[in-house]
Amino acid sequence: MTLGSNRVSMIKYAIRDLVNYAKKLENEGRKIIYLNIGDPALFFETPLHIREALAKAAMEGKSYYAPSEGLPELREAICRKEQEINGVSGLTPDDVVVTAGVSEGIQLVLLSVADVGDEILIPDPSYPPYVSYSFLSGIKPRTYRCLEGDGWRPDVDDIRSKMGEKVKAIVLINPNNPSGAVYSEKKVKEIIDVAGEYGIPVISDEIYDQIIYDGCFRSTASLSDDVPVIGLNGLSKTHLITGWRLGYVYFYDPEGVLGGVKEGVKKMARMRLSVNTPAQVAGVVALNGPKEHVRELVSSLKERRDYSFKRLSEFPNVYCNKPQGTFYIFPKINLEKWRSDEEFVVELLKNKGVLIVSGSGFGEEGRGHVRIVFLPPIELLEEAFDKIEEFF
Numbered sequence: 558m559t560l561g562s563n564r565v566s567m568i569k570y571a572i573r574d575l576v577n578y579a580k581k582l583e584n585e586g587r588k589i590i591y592l593n594i595g596d597p598a599l600f601f602e603t604p605l606h607i608r609e610a611l612a613k614a615a616m617e618g619k620s621y622y623a624p625s626e627g628l629p630e631l632r633e634a635i636c637r638k639e640q641e642i643n644g645v646s647g648l649t650p651d652d653v654v655v656t657a658g659v660s661e662g663i664q665l666v667l668l669s670v671a672d673v674g675d676e677i678l679i680p681d682p683s684y685p686p687y688v689s690y691s692f693l694s695g696i697k698p699r700t701y702r703c704l705e706g707d708g709w710r711p712d713v714d715d716i717r718s719k720m721g722e723k724v725k726a727i728v729l730i731n732p733n734n735p736s737g738a739v740y741s742e743k744k745v746k747e748i749i750d751v752a753g754e755y756g757i758p759v760i761s762d763e764i765y766d767q768i769i770y771d772g773c774f775r776s777t778a779s780l781s782d783d784v785p786v787i788g789l790n791g792l793s794k795t796h797l798i799t800g801w802r803l804g805y806v807y808f809y810d811p812e813g814v815l816g817g818v819k820e821g822v823k824k825m826a827r828m829r830l831s832v833n834t835p836a837q838v839a840g841v842v843a844l845n846g847p848k849e850h851v852r853e854l855v856s857s858l859k860e861r862r863d864y865s866f867k868r869l870s871e872f873p874n875v876y877c878n879k880p881q882g883t884f885y886i887f888p889k890i891n892l893e894k895w896r897s898d899e900e901f902v903v904e905l906l907k908n909k910g911v912l913i914v915s916g917s918g919f920g921e922e923g924r925g926h927v928r929i930v931f932l933p934p935i936e937l938l939e940e941a942f943d944k945i946e947e948f949f
């Protein structure tokens with residue numbers, strides 16, 4: 558007999574599943590190229606002014622718990638950022654809760670928005686924690702299709718067909734992980750309309766809001782008149798501080814219907830006391846300070862996106878949409894020689910030392926695909942794509 562809850566047995570996180578095996582190969586002397594984890598801070602330096610702000614906060618003894626909802630000056634900076642960059646108007650610091658990354662925000666929001674037995678609509682393919690946290694919370698995750706043939710945009714008819722009394726929110730991930738798609742204004746509005754018809758909020762994960770190459774990103778809340786939107790966002794990716802764990806939830810609530818959900822998130826925030834105080838102080842500097850690093854990041858990543866797309870498009874056994882944002886590319890692989898995308902990924906790692914993620918780890922629609930992170934410099938990407946080419 559082994560101890561432990563059944564509840565955790567369904568948690569899957571394909572992005573990190575093979576890391577131990579890759580480390581074992583590395584310990585045996587093999588060179589491994591990691592293209593599995595979307596961590597830009599591994600490849601780009603955190604800007605000096607943000608690092609200095611963190612060090613200063615620590616040196617000044619800001620080592621105490623911050624208010625559970627987040628430092629007031631950070632919540633103010635978040636409102637300003639959402640207004641200036643994403644066009645979300647009317648937010649006040651009271652509408653914002655600072656979280657330990659979007660990851661914590663997802664947990665708090667799901668627990669506050671739905672009860673055991675309720676349903677949440679989640680995109681397929683999707684960032685895996687939405688499904689896992691739903692299960693853990695006793696919520697039934699129901700997936701809606703995103704269509705590869707339509708640049709991986711959500712199939713609104715499929716969303717409609719799954720609506721019902723038990724559905725308590727529609728999750729949108731835009732720009733999208735794993736597909737790199739950025740949705741059109743029309744598509745976002747169609748989804749807002751469905752949510753409005755059923756009187757439920759849209760939960761909009763916009764963590765890649767500033768990592769856009771083409772297409773026009775429009776924040777969900779900026780397009781909604783009266784439909785409530787729970788925004789999830791953070792500083793991990795844009796400000797290169799993944800390890801500092803800084804994110805936020807905001808409640809865009811023109812009709813004042815989200816009071817219970819907001820209070821639920823705040824109660825849970827109090828229960829876990831506080832988010833890292835020095836990181837929050839530095840977060841204010843990141844949001845209010847110079848933004849040159851964001852332009853540089855996006856311009857370097859655009860080159861890496863173009864290079865990766867070009868290489869993959871040249872492989873005869875691959876079909877690929879060009880990502881418009883994020884740092885992921887999600888090609889479909891001709892699997893004649895392999896039983897599944899999982900086997901492809903394991904064999905690629907064993908034979909060529911390149912670690913990518915199997916598409917089925919992101920949902921049923923991801924089957925037959927793989928997710929490749931294009932964060933590394935072009936020389937390393939070149940080496941990785943040469944190896945993938947040899948493997949084919």
Ligand SMILES: Cc1ncc(COP(=O)(O)O)c(C=O)c1O
Nearest residue numbers: 595658659660684734791793804
């Ligand atoms: C869509 C999406 N949401 C949330 C997260 C988690 O971000 P954070 O570092 O803020 O927890 C990620 C990380 O890869 C992501 O891709």
